[in-house]
Amino acid sequence: MRLPSAAQRVQDALAALGCGARVREMPETTRTAGEAAAACGCDQGAIVKSLIFRLAGAGGGLLVLTSGTNRVHEKRLGRQLGDRLARADSDFVRATTSYAIGGVPPVGHATPMRVIMDCDLFDHTAIWAAAGTPRAVFPSTPDELAALTGAEVLDVT
Numbered sequence: 001m002r003l004p005s006a007a008q009r010v011q012d013a014l015a016a017l018g019c020g021a022r023v024r025e026m027p028e029t030t031r032t033a034g035e036a037a038a039a040c041g042c043d044q045g046a047i048v049k050s051l052i053f054r055l056a057g058a059g060g061g062l063l064v065l066t067s068g069t070n071r072v073h074e075k076r077l078g079r080q081l082g083d084r085l086a087r088a089d090s091d092f093v094r095a096t097t098s099y100a101i102g103g104v105p106p107v108g109h110a111t112p113m114r115v116i117m118d119c120d121l122f123d124h125t126a127i128w129a130a131a132g133t134p135r136a137v138f139p140s141t142p143d144e145l146a147a148l149t150g151a152e153v154l155d156v157t
């Protein structure tokens with residue numbers, strides 16, 4: 001089956017990283033973590049939210065991979081990183097990742113970014129992340145995702 005070009009770019013990025021995961025286009029929307037959990041038939045906590053923040057001090061983006069049921073404590077995470085996290089608007093997200101909000105994947109971005117991963121994702125054996133479009137996802141495991149992204153694992157809540 002042919003993938004939309006944004007999802008194919010994620011599939012290509014995974015392959016280039018030596019990862020055999022297969023991107024799937026779901027029949028239903030996976031735009032939000034709740035919708036993605038319903039479509040994948042998994043716990044919402046096993047959905048990976050790929051969130052982009054702006055580093056107010058250093059400039060540039062920060063990718064935070066968060067469990068689908070968690071909220072990032074921006075002040076606390078900023079303190080841990082020695083910077084201040086600002087909300088990224090949709091233009092910033094598109095410019096830094098080359099994907100639109102709702103389909104931002106954890107890999108294959110336009111700009112390499114520092115990556116933080118929520119330690120709560122390690123409570124799940126199988127996890128699902130967005131793959132470029134609001135209907136595309138790919139399966140992974142916490143260890144694999146951390147290796148693929150070079151993430152630093154932290155408590156982000």
Ligand code: 5CA
Nearest residue numbers: 030031032033036049050088090102103129130
């Ligand atoms: N495909 C799903 C699940 S894999 C997904 O991408 N979920 S998500 O949570 O990672 O992406 C939506 C996130 O984008 C929201 O949690 C929110 O942090 C962010 N977002 C949504 N609307 C905006 C907006 N207008 N500006 C900035 N960020 C936004």
